[in-house]
Amino acid sequence: MSGKVKNRVPNFTTSEKLHLLRIISSKYGSVLEDKKTDRASTEKKSKAWLDMTDEFNATSTTNVFRNTSSLKKCYENRKKELRKTLAEEKKERLLTGGGPPPAVKTDETDDLLMSIMNKSTLVGLHNEFDDDAEESSVTSIVGNQQEISEENAVIVMICK
Template sequence: MDTDSSKRVPNFTPNEKDFLINLVAKYSHILEDKKTNKVSIQEKKNHVWDQIEVEFNNNTQIACFRSSNQLKRLYENKKKELRRKMANNKKETYLTGGGTSQVVKLEANEEVLLQIVNEKTVKGFDVPFDSDSATSEELYSREVELSPAAKTSKSCSLLEKNKRWEEAAAAWNESQSEKRKRKETEFEFSPVPLAKQPNTEITLEDGINKETNATSQYQRCPPKTLNTSTSSELTTPSSSINCSRRRPTTKIKTLTSSDVSDKYNRLLDRRLVLVEKQIEQITEQNNFAREENKQKLIVVNLEKEEKKMKIELLKLELASKRSSL
């Protein structure tokens, strides 16, 4: 049985927590390594936790012995608490209803822990156009003092951010002005709509009239000089020409009897015959049961009369015996 889980040890004091976070920050390049070579990295992490256990217990301010598993569990719990606190602060920032937001200030060891873990997993990504992180860096004021080099790098990053914001705003204004100009030109030079043409239908007579008008301008030749007869040119198809664009109407045909309907009718007739036979059988059973009940009732009445006669005979015998005595 594992002694760490079975034996109860005292809680960690604030000094012990701060000391552990400082030790973890010393070996954070190994403990927070995200490489995929699981075997070598895991061995390194186990070795580092053993080293942290030795250094932690060598401190004179430690009350009792702490194992590597207990220290590792405390470190994981502190990371969970930090993520939970940052998420709660972000939620309080975006709440509506008025009043000041109840943002919880981070402790000193939590500030150090925030520098150890990946801030993107805690605060979110920071993008110049859109961001899922909290409002600004002013909300989470850092208590840890920065070095001069860090301050200069931070000011340079802020200048770069402001420059990117200005460039993005200028590009957006240019695109909006181009859109407005395009809309104005579209309204000024709008094409005139074409007039609607009347919906006319071409009939057979119109076609014949057009053909006769077209051929009337030529000189007529006598029939003897023509190789072909004129009647073949003026012949029209038997079917009428209909150039209307109306949708043809659908005609609903009446249903005719088929083999399926005949079979269905025969099946219904057979079912009717079967139902009639079932009704006859049920009536016969009811009549038989009624007659049987009548016969049983007659038998019961006869038995009743017989018992009455026996009782009267017994009474007469008793009376005769009493008179003889």
């Protein structure tokens, strides 16, 4: 165990989280959410975090100094919380049993974070053929409408 004692800083307030997300969305979102992991991208991300730390501390309304690692941790934790919330909402929405659907709870930080992150990573891709797809509004099929009787029906079996 090391002899150093860590000084604890106060937890991030809601206004600090919102301030951090506003800074990220205005300038650094595309750099931080880039999925590349090569050397050039990693250097860009490191520089973005350092610049963001300076900007955050210069414009923060609290007198608490936040270092780069604490800002990174706050941002990553906030992303985890959003993913967890969205997964829980989806789980509740897909439950059976009737009754009214659960209310969707979003706040400004959720909306801001969803605009920064790639939405398809949060809510998934749209698939019109999925079981969870909305009902189709097609009422009739236009085309060749011959009736097939049992005598004319052909059954094809494919065995592999």
